[in-house]
Amino acid sequence: MLWLCLYLPDLALEIFTRGVPATDPLVVVYGNGRNRRVALCNAAARRRGIQPDMGLNAAHALAGSLQVCERDGESERAALDRLAAWAGQFTSVVSQMPPQVLLLEVAGSCRLFGGLEQLREAVSQGVSELGYCVSLAVAPTPLAALWLAHAGCEICVTRQTTLAAVLAPLSFACLGLTAKQGETLHGMGVHTIGECLRLPRDGLARRMGPELIHVLDRALGRIPDPRPAFVAPSGFASSLPLPGAVSAVEGLLFPLRRLLIELEGFLRARDAGARSLTLSLHHTAVGATRVGLELATPSRDAAYLAMLLRERLERVALSAPVEEVSLRAADPCPLALHSLDFFVPAHAAEEALIERLRARLGRDAVRGLCQVAEHRPERAWTYAEPGGDATTRGGSGRRLSQRSACASRGAGDRNRPLWLLHEPMLLEMRDEHPYLDGVLVLGREWERIESGWWDGQDVARDYFIARSEQGMRLWVYRELAGEYRWFLHGVFG
Amino acid sequence: MSLQDLIQGAEVWRASAASPFAPGVPSGFPQLDALLPGGGWPSGTITEILIPCLGIGELQLFLPALARLSHGNRWLTFIAPPHIPYAPALAAAQVDLSRVLLVHPRATIDGLWAVEQSLRAGTCGAVLAWPAAADVRALRRLQLAAEAGRSWGVLFRPGQTAVAGSSAALRLQLVPTPGGIDVYILKRRGGWPVGPVSLDLRLNHAVAMPVSAGSCA
Numbered sequence: 001m002l003w004l005c006l007y008l009p010d011l012a013l014e015i016f017t018r019g020v021p022a023t024d025p026l027v028v029v030y031g032n033g034r035n036r037r038v039a040l041c042n043a044a045a046r047r048r049g050i051q052p053d054m055g056l057n058a059a060h061a062l063a064g065s066l067q068v069c070e071r072d073g074e075s076e077r078a079a080l081d082r083l084a085a086w087a088g089q090f091t092s093v094v095s096q097m098p099p100q101v102l103l104l105e106v107a108g109s110c111r112l113f114g115g116l117e118q119l120r121e122a123v124s125q126g127v128s129e130l131g132y133c134v135s136l137a138v139a140p141t142p143l144a145a146l147w148l149a150h151a152g153c154e155i156c157v158t159r160q161t162t163l164a165a166v167l168a169p170l171s172f173a174c175l176g177l178t179a180k181q182g183e184t185l186h187g188m189g190v191h192t193i194g195e196c197l198r199l200p201r202d203g204l205a206r207r208m209g210p211e212l213i214h215v216l217d218r219a220l221g222r223i224p225d226p227r228p229a230f231v232a233p234s235g236f237a238s239s240l241p242l243p244g245a246v247s248a249v250e251g252l253l254f255p256l257r258r259l260l261i262e263l264e265g266f267l268r269a270r271d272a273g274a275r276s277l278t279l280s281l282h283h284t285a286v287g288a289t290r291v292g293l294e295l296a297t298p299s300r301d302a303a304y305l306a307m308l309l310r311e312r313l314e315r316v317a318l319s320a321p322v323e324e325v326s327l328r329a330a331d332p333c334p335l336a337l338h339s340l341d342f343f344v345p346a347h348a349a350e351e352a353l354i355e356r357l358r359a360r361l362g363r364d365a366v367r368g369l370c371q372v373a374e375h376r377p378e379r380a381w382t383y384a385e386p387g388g389d390a391t392t393r394g395g396s397g398r399r400l401s402q403r404s405a406c407a408s409r410g411a412g413d414r415n416r417p418l419w420l421l422h423e424p425m426l427l428e429m430r431d432e433h434p435y436l437d438g439v440l441v442l443g444r445e446w447e448r449i450e451s452g453w454w455d456g457q458d459v460a461r462d463y464f465i466a467r468s469e470q471g472m473r474l475w476v477y478r479e480l481a482g483e484y485r486w487f488l489h490g491v492f493g
Numbered sequence: 494m495s496l497q498d499l500i501q502g503a504e505v506w507r508a509s510a511a512s513p514f515a516p517g518v519p520s521g522f523p524q525l526d527a528l529l530p531g532g533g534w535p536s537g538t539i540t541e542i543l544i545p546c547l548g549i550g551e552l553q554l555f556l557p558a559l560a561r562l563s564h565g566n567r568w569l570t571f572i573a574p575p576h577i578p579y580a581p582a583l584a585a586a587q588v589d590l591s592r593v594l595l596v597h598p599r600a601t602i603d604g605l606w607a608v609e610q611s612l613r614a615g616t617c618g619a620v621l622a623w624p625a626a627a628d629v630r631a632l633r634r635l636q637l638a639a640e641a642g643r644s645w646g647v648l649f650r651p652g653q654t655a656v657a658g659s660s661a662a663l664r665l666q667l668v669p670t671p672g673g674i675d676v677y678i679l680k681r682r683g684g685w686p687v688g689p690v691s692l693d694l695r696l697n698h699a700v701a702m703p704v705s706a707g708s709c710a
Contacts, residue, residue: 349614349615349616350566350567350568350616352614352616353568353610353611353614353616353617354594356610356614357596357607357610357611360603360606360607361596361597361598361599361603361607364597365596365597365598365599366594366595366596366597367594367595367597368590368591368593368594368595369578369580369583369590369593369595370580370590370591371580371581371584371590377579377581380580380581381577381579381580381581382580383595386568386593386594387591416579416581416582416585417579417582418552418553418556418578418579418582418583419547419548419552419574419575419576419577419578419579420576420577420578420579421576421577422576422577468548470545470546470549470669471545471546471549471668471669471670472546472547472548472549472669473548473549473550474548490576490579491547491548491576492548492550492553493547493548493550493551493552493553493576
């Protein structure tokens with residue numbers, strides 16, 4: 001077993017500050033009434049001289065424009081949960097020690113990430129991209145890893161035999177003793193774990209209780225130390241408060257990116273992709289603006305999703321400043337994997353263009369074409385999903401695959417115009433001739449199309465190729481019933 | 494400094510000694526290919542087509558090239574087409590419909606954006622666009638996008654814009670004739686304006702173009 005411990009010293013502060021790179025002094029306070037004290041403060045506050053455990057009034061005196069956030073245990077817990085779900089991409093065994101510790105069992109996944117050092121680097125980089133400060137340590141037992149990380153010793157200990165020597169210089173404060181026990185040890189002249197270990201076991205047990213021996217044994221791996229595994233929720237939901245409310249869309253991109261990296265880790269952990277995302281922008285006073293994103297193919301790439309959401313956001317008018325951003329991906333679905341091809345450019349890039357155009361222009365603005373086996377010209381085609389697989393069902397005719405379309409290509413198709421009008425246009429008549437900015441000269445040949453009596457949409461028309469005075473070649477028809485009107489139906493582009 | 498010195502110092506670029514152009518996409522009309530730089534439609538650039546009105550065979554001029562490009566694995570993108578590109582006619586000209594992408598932007602600015610994105614993405618073999626309006630700056634952007642994405646952009650614009658300058662690499666003006674069209678090359682790389690080239694676009698000709706029989710199987 002090899003445990004990677006993530007100790008997040010500033011978690012209580014970072015849940016407020018990771019959405020906006022804060023430049024104003026900000027403190028997180030605990031306690032109530034008059035006895036409110038600073039729990040943590042950001043760098044700007046520290047520069048003004050504010051320190052943890054300082055009274056809030058003293059802090060106000062040091063910094064005029066001080067932002068104050070109440071310590072929020074629930075949000076810290078939720079943030080730790082999401083971080084655990086994100087860390088699932090590195091190992092299947094993630095264990096939490098609230099309020100600010102994650103333990104990852106990484107012995108099994110070192111190889112996959114190219115070695116322990118690379119894995120540690122990947123975790124460290126990922127956590128800082130999420131906006132957290134972290135202290136990382138690796139040890140064969142969870143407690144040893146925790147003590148090392150807590151003490152700020154960012155080292156990798158892989159062998160159990162060296163563990164006692166590595167832990168020896170650490171203060172016994174990490175043992176979690178009561179004040180009385182601490183005093184006793186202090187009185188005995190014991191300050192470090194190494195000095196604790198040098199004492200005779202039975203004597204130490206008699207003086208300090210068996211608990212201490214138990215803890216030391218677990219830390220050194222002499223007895224097992226099972227840890228409960230974290231189970232991630234089935235759907236993704238995360239939110240980020242923005243302390244200084246944001247009123248421009250550009251200001252949302254940074255927190256959005258953090259949320260998307262969280263989502264990417266979550267999805268990677270379950271080898272899934274998101275098909276639909278909902279971004280909610282919570283306003284100070286009035287409700288929330290919701291931005292939905294539907295994807296044709298599931299994806300989890302944070303940069304790609306950020307690009308698509310950016311296109312959507314640029315079209316959103318913010319009615320009020322945004323106080324909180326939340327992201328939701330309800331139903332992760334399995335990701336179809338594409339193998340890398342040396343010669344052919346990735347298939348995903350083709351899809352990416354469609355997604356990008358759709359994100360800005362709307363889903364129905366980007367479509368493909370397909371042929372339908374039908375004699376009525378206006379029904380001989382339909383819109384389709386780009387790339388060939390049809391999703392819309394239109395027309396009574398049979399869709400032609402490309403192959404059969406090629407095979408059945410008859411002479412009739414050759415006389416079709418390249419442009420078809422959305423609706424046939426009624427032509428004016430002058431001297432019994434159809435007229436469009438000049439008299440139309442009709443060709444000698446015509447084609448009769450009579451079809452569709454079975455569905456009540458029957459047509460009976462004689463189609464001609466006409467030439468206008470400007471030199472346009474037009475596809476016009478005359479009704480074979482009723483008023484024998486003339487219509488323009490297509491243009492030979 | 495004499496003229497010879499300048500030429501020998503490679504400080505003056507001579508059109509006649511220009512490096513050979515990347516081979517273009519054969520247009521299907523040999524007499525036109527002979528005049529186009531690279532022997533065909535130049536990919537990685539913008540081609541601007543000036544037409545007096547729709548329906549003079551402006552799309553037929555490109556059908557052989559489109560058919561050829563559609564059998565690659567890149568999109569043929571139609572942006573803001575004035576009417577519906579008619580699927581049976583395209584299929585009859587051997588265009589693979591599964592590679593056709595239709596984009597209908599609502600606003601002019603969205604149209605230019607879509608053209609730029611499609612050109613830049615590098616996944617479009619050809620981008621045919623009917624922009625409602627495009628100024629010189631917009632054209633310059635599109636030209637750069639086409640170079641970046643190695644895509645061939647074709648802009649169809651009304652004939653009266655011929656007087657305005659353009660950064661398109663190739664500019665053609667089309668004039669209808671009884672049997673087809675006259676093509677005037679207003680601007681091309683490595684050459685001066687020429688024209689007209691008379692092309693016969695009568696139906697039989699346009700369909701009987703060289704596309705290998707195996708390509709649609």
